[in-house]
Amino acid sequence: MGATVALQVTVNGESHDSEVPARMLLVHYLRDELGLTGTHVGCDTSNCGACTCLVDGESAKSCTVLAVQCDGAQITTIEGMAGPDGELHALQEGFWAEHGLQCGYCTPGMIMAAADLLERRTADGPISEQEVRKGLEGNLCRCTGYHNIVKAVQAAAEASREVAA
Amino acid sequence: MSTVEVPPTKHVGQSLRRKEDPRLITGRATYVDDLALPGMLHAAVVRSPEAHARVVAIDASAALARPGIKAVYTGEDMSDLLAPLPMAWAPPGVEIKTPERWPLVRGHVRHMGDAVALVIGDDKYVVVDAAADVEVEYESLPVVIDVEQALKDEVLVHASLGTNKTHEWSMGGGGDIEQALAASDVVVQRRIVNHRTAGAAMEPRGCIAEYRAGALTVWSSTQVPHLLRLFYAVQMGISEDKVRVIAPEVGGGFGGKLQVCAEETMCAWASRKLGRPVKWIETRSENMAVSHHGRDQVDYVRMGATADGKITAFHAKIIQDLGAYFGLLTPMIPELGAFVMTGCYAIPVVQTDIVGVLTNKFFTDAIRGAGRPEMTHMLEVMIDQLAEELGIDPIELRRRNFIAPEQFPYETPYGITYDSGNYEAALDRALEIVDMEAFRAEQADLRSRGVLRGIGFSTYTEICGLAPSRAVGPSGFGLGIGLYESALVRVHPTGSVTVYTGASPHGQGHETGFAQIVADRVGTDPSVVEIVHGDTATGPMGLGTYGSRSLSVGGVAVAHAAEKIAQKAREIVAHNLEADPADIEVRDGRFSLKGDPDQGMTLAEVAGCAYVDATKMPEGMELGLEQALIYDPSNFVFPFGTHVCVVDVDPETGKVEVVRWVAVDDCGPAVNPMLIDGQVHGGIVHGIGQAIYEQVVYDERGQLVTGTFVDYALPTTMEVPSFETDRTETKSPSNSLGVKGIGEAGTIAATPAIVNAVIDALRHEGISFIDMPLTPLRVWQALEQARGDGNGPRDSEQGASLPAQGEGSAGSGPTIPEGGRS
Numbered sequence: 001m002g003a004t005v006a007l008q009v010t011v012n013g014e015s016h017d018s019e020v021p022a023r024m025l026l027v028h029y030l031r032d033e034l035g036l037t038g039t040h041v042g043c044d045t046s047n048c049g050a051c052t053c054l055v056d057g058e059s060a061k062s063c064t065v066l067a068v069q070c071d072g073a074q075i076t077t078i079e080g081m082a083g084p085d086g087e088l089h090a091l092q093e094g095f096w097a098e099h100g101l102q103c104g105y106c107t108p109g110m111i112m113a114a115a116d117l118l119e120r121r122t123a124d125g126p127i128s129e130q131e132v133r134k135g136l137e138g139n140l141c142r143c144t145g146y147h148n149i150v151k152a153v154q155a156a157a158e159a160s161r162e163v164a165a
Numbered sequence: 166m167s168t169v170e171v172p173p174t175k176h177v178g179q180s181l182r183r184k185e186d187p188r189l190i191t192g193r194a195t196y197v198d199d200l201a202l203p204g205m206l207h208a209a210v211v212r213s214p215e216a217h218a219r220v221v222a223i224d225a226s227a228a229l230a231r232p233g234i235k236a237v238y239t240g241e242d243m244s245d246l247l248a249p250l251p252m253a254w255a256p257p258g259v260e261i262k263t264p265e266r267w268p269l270v271r272g273h274v275r276h277m278g279d280a281v282a283l284v285i286g287d288d289k290y291v292v293v294d295a296a297a298d299v300e301v302e303y304e305s306l307p308v309v310i311d312v313e314q315a316l317k318d319e320v321l322v323h324a325s326l327g328t329n330k331t332h333e334w335s336m337g338g339g340g341d342i343e344q345a346l347a348a349s350d351v352v353v354q355r356r357i358v359n360h361r362t363a364g365a366a367m368e369p370r371g372c373i374a375e376y377r378a379g380a381l382t383v384w385s386s387t388q389v390p391h392l393l394r395l396f397y398a399v400q401m402g403i404s405e406d407k408v409r410v411i412a413p414e415v416g417g418g419f420g421g422k423l424q425v426c427a428e429e430t431m432c433a434w435a436s437r438k439l440g441r442p443v444k445w446i447e448t449r450s451e452n453m454a455v456s457h458h459g460r461d462q463v464d465y466v467r468m469g470a471t472a473d474g475k476i477t478a479f480h481a482k483i484i485q486d487l488g489a490y491f492g493l494l495t496p497m498i499p500e501l502g503a504f505v506m507t508g509c510y511a512i513p514v515v516q517t518d519i520v521g522v523l524t525n526k527f528f529t530d531a532i533r534g535a536g537r538p539e540m541t542h543m544l545e546v547m548i549d550q551l552a553e554e555l556g557i558d559p560i561e562l563r564r565r566n567f568i569a570p571e572q573f574p575y576e577t578p579y580g581i582t583y584d585s586g587n588y589e590a591a592l593d594r595a596l597e598i599v600d601m602e603a604f605r606a607e608q609a610d611l612r613s614r615g616v617l618r619g620i621g622f623s624t625y626t627e628i629c630g631l632a633p634s635r636a637v638g639p640s641g642f643g644l645g646i647g648l649y650e651s652a653l654v655r656v657h658p659t660g661s662v663t664v665y666t667g668a669s670p671h672g673q674g675h676e677t678g679f680a681q682i683v684a685d686r687v688g689t690d691p692s693v694v695e696i697v698h699g700d701t702a703t704g705p706m707g708l709g710t711y712g713s714r715s716l717s718v719g720g721v722a723v724a725h726a727a728e729k730i731a732q733k734a735r736e737i738v739a740h741n742l743e744a745d746p747a748d749i750e751v752r753d754g755r756f757s758l759k760g761d762p763d764q765g766m767t768l769a770e771v772a773g774c775a776y777v778d779a780t781k782m783p784e785g786m787e788l789g790l791e792q793a794l795i796y797d798p799s800n801f802v803f804p805f806g807t808h809v810c811v812v813d814v815d816p817e818t819g820k821v822e823v824v825r826w827v828a829v830d831d832c833g834p835a836v837n838p839m840l841i842d843g844q845v846h847g848g849i850v851h852g853i854g855q856a857i858y859e860q861v862v863y864d865e866r867g868q869l870v871t872g873t874f875v876d877y878a879l880p881t882t883m884e885v886p887s888f889e890t891d892r893t894e895t896k897s898p899s900n901s902l903g904v905k906g907i908g909e910a911g912t913i914a915a916t917p918a919i920v921n922a923v924i925d926a927l928r929h930e931g932i933s934f935i936d937m938p939l940t941p942l943r944v945w946q947a948l949e950q951a952r953g954d955g956n957g958p959r960d961s962e963q964g965a966s967l968p969a970q971g972e973g974s975a976g977s978g979p980t981i982p983e984g985g986r987s
Contacts, residue, residue, distance in 0.1 A: 021290070023290070024290075028289075031198075031199075032201075036192070037192070037195070037196075037198075037199035038191070038192015038193065038194075039192070040196070040198075040367075040368070040416070041198070042367045042368070042369070042449065043449040043873065043874045044448055044449050044450065044873070045449065045873045045874055045875050047873070047874035047875060048367060048449075048874055050367055077192065078190075078191065078192035079191065079192045079193075081191070081192075082191055088190070088191075092190040092191065095186070095190050096182055096183070096186045096187070096190055097182065099180075099182075099183065099839045099840070099842070099843050101186060101189055101190065102417070102672035102673065102674070102843055102847065103366070103367065103368065103414075103415065103416045103417040103671055103672030104185070104186075104188075104189030104190075104194055104414065104416065104672065105196065105366075105367040105368040105416030105417060106367045107189055107190060108190075108192050111190065129887060132882070133882040133883055134882075134883065136881075136882045137881050137882050137883050138881075139881075139882075140367065140874070140879050140881060141367065142365055142366055142367050142417050142419065142847070142851070142879065143367075143417055143672050143843075143847045144843060144846060144847050145846030145847045145848075145849055145850035145885060145888065145911075146846075146850065146881075146882045146885060147842075147846040147887050147888050148842075148843060148846065149882070150882070150887065
């Protein structure tokens with residue numbers, strides 16, 4: 001595998017010091033080295049977004065990022081979204097309540113991309129369908145037709161607004 | 166049918182949240198690539214860059230020299246496989262020339278991506294490096310890509326067959342088609358191209374095969390674990406009891422995983438050879454090239470009618486592009502569509518003539534709808550074409566030809582018996598939602614401002630619930646096996662329930678829907694009913710999930726098994742209450758005495774009798790509370806509905822945008838309405854994808870142009886609208902739940918609605934027909950041609966990038982020459 005490189009990352013709040021091959025992709029580091037298999041590989045060309053996680057708070061397609069590029073970074077994956085007692089994140093709850101998933105393969109990436117979308121949103125008021133659609137344009141789903149994914153994100157945004165209010 | 170009284174439902178009919186979801190939304194589900202076994206090796210496949218060539222030499226020395234590489238195998242190494250990859254359709258009386266397909270090629274490659282060698286090593290990156298090191302010398306051979314060109318047999322895909330034409334299959338009914346057409350007042354003819362698409366499940370295929378101590382276990386991302394067990398046993402010469410196939414979490418299928426995959430047999434073989442588990446995970450590029458494609462047929466269709474709009478005859482000549490080999494069901498796909506060739510209409514004379522043709526492309530096989538979308542597309546597009554020819558409103562034309570509700574069960578000219586239907590009711594409901602008067606006013610207003618808006622209808626019925634075993638099995642339609650389904654319901658001593666189903670879901674929600682069905686029948690809550698699937702070691706023989714069969718076959722099996730458990734429970738309760746079993750009913754989650762609900766027992770108490778205290782059991786009754794059975798349906802089921810699509814076409818760019826969609830579907834009584842809506846949404850988008858965006862394209866040398874998601878345009882959130890769905894409920898008399906299927910309905914209904922909408926938007930521009938995919942280029946060219954302003958199709962410019970398939974269909978006018986180009 002060639003030369004290895006030292007890597008320190010914090011994933012879902014836990015610090016890891018690793019030696020990884022320079023060419024190892026972040027998604028494979030998460031999946032194969034840390035056992036966080038909730039982040040999926042769907043396309044290899046950063047089109048589908050199944051591999052989306054948060055790197056320093058911003059969504060990133062981890063199949064197109066080298067692990068070593070993330071040295072010193074804070075990473076959040078789908079496994080880090082629920083609370084310490086297992087209470088679901090508003091987006092997880094929204095996807096469940098609105099039937100925003102079928103086979104579930106794209107779902108972790110969808111939820112992470114939606115988390116980034118809602119986090120970056122500065123506008124007040126309910127999030128529109130068009131805003132959600134534009135925000136999730138980089139994530140593909142073959143099962144749901146997106147209809148219920150949009151509803152799920154809107155429901156999560158609404159639930160978060162109510163908590164904040 | 167069941168003779169057991171079914172209790173008033175409580176959970177069936179409710180939009181229960183899915184039991185599957187907690188693991189899926191938290192990243193705790195286990196797909197095949199999430200598994201790792203001790204000592205596991207990785208596999209990568211060396212694939213042909215040539216579409217047709219003789220393999221002159223393979224030099225694996227550089228690959229084998231890489232540290233960590235354990236072996237490189239070729240087709241010759243695997244010569245001890247006992248059977249080629251299967252094709253499971255042998256219709257009595259029809260000769261099908263079947264090309265042999267082995268997991269690795271033996272001397273010739275016949276499509277880009279054909280598998281030449283298998284590289285095994287201990288690291289998944291290194292096997293990919295090593296695969297690139299394998300040097301293969303090819304001697305190029307002529308290539309044939311266009312299906313109608315292939316029919317001329319100038320270039321043969323398999324020289325040993327002597328022809329590219331593998332079979333012809335014809336079915337006629339109701340009379341002589343030529344006479345019926347000749348006697349019609351009008352005959353409309355079209356050449357319709359239904360282009361090649363990809364299944365494109367978000368999870369690519371993959372497997373781990375572990376051969377250990379004489380037994381083979383394969384974890385596979387599959388829709389058909391039991392069929393895989395059968396075929397691995399045959400191919401590898403292993404007793405079937407020593408083969409176990411597990412479908413873990415499966416990330417979508419759409420027919421693409423209804424396949425016996427070459428790579429999985431390779432891994433099983435290599436694991437036996439090396440004594441270690443072998444994992445292969447498909448890349449997306451491989452998925453686009455060598456996971457089977459769908460559709461791909463050229464259709465010459467003729468529809469005859471009387472001047473007042475009664476359809477008199479319908480003929481389809483289908484030229485099916487098979488690709489270079491057969492998959493499990495490849496040559497059968499158009500035939501499945503033929504069974505519903507008459508759609509919702511009382512068409513007296515029909516004829517289907519199918520010819521299967523080999524080309525140097527990957528093989529086609531079942532993708533969501535499998536033959537029925539193609540046939541429905543022809544029929545529903547032709548209805549609109551006929552309406553235009555006759556000057557009759559297309560909705561009115563549909564009404565004049567609908568099979569009336571009182572005509573069910575209705576036998577079609579093909580001898581197929583439609584179970585039930587009320588087509589007008591679904592159409593009426595859709596029209597209520599759409600409001601045509603308002604639409605036409607809006608359309609005129611928008612047109613005056615340069616926006617081309619159109620509306621299109623598709624009133625479909627389809628055949629699913631595969632399938633009555635006598636009708637489709639070896640002595641009937643010729644499938645290699647009957648398509649019954651199994652269920653095993655096991656009540657545990659504490660009263661919770663495990664259900665095994667032979668259906669094998671990959672996103673549909675069986676764990677929830679089936680739990681609702683069982684809970685109502687045995688008086689418990691769905692939360693304590695666990696549905697187990699996808700493991701051949703766990704339950705009886707099963708046939709898997711495809712063809713919208715899971716509920717109307719697998720779900721009915723589960724219901725019948727649960728009803729038998731309930732009957733036994735009634736007898737146990739009656740014994741303990743000294744009552745008549747007929748007086749025991751399931752009410753409020755327990756078995757209680759009719760008229761005196763305080764007297765009764767919970768399921769847990771009944772299970773206590775059956776497993777713990779035998780003295781509480783009726784004399785002579787077997788202990789335990791468990792029921793296994795196989796249900797074989799008496800007929801297919803025929804869901805139906807009306808889909809309405811509204812599009813805007815940009816006159817400057819030709820871009821088509823779907824702006825509204827109304828879907829009224831009828832799949833019988835709903836078990837879980839939320840799940841139905843989800844299937845409909847996804848199905849429609851699959852159809853939108855084909856109609857506007859998706860196309861598998863090979864160039865004239867057989868190179869795959871659409872090899873990644875960069876080039877193959879799956880619809881994103883921005884290409885599709887939200888949907889307005891509603892349902893009518895017409896029970897099927899074919900099963901005790903009255904249910905039909907819904908998994909493919911949206912896809913079957915969708916594409917003609919879109920084409921009809923685009924034509925509605927463009928008719929005043931002089932465009933009366935256009936084929937899919939409705940890309941901006943194709944629509945723009947049609948507009949340019951229709952406007953006759955000298956720009957023409959611009960063959961030398963943009964036109965050059967038009968794929969060969971479907972070429973020339975843009976704006977190809979209202980008629981085609983007799984017999985077409987064949």
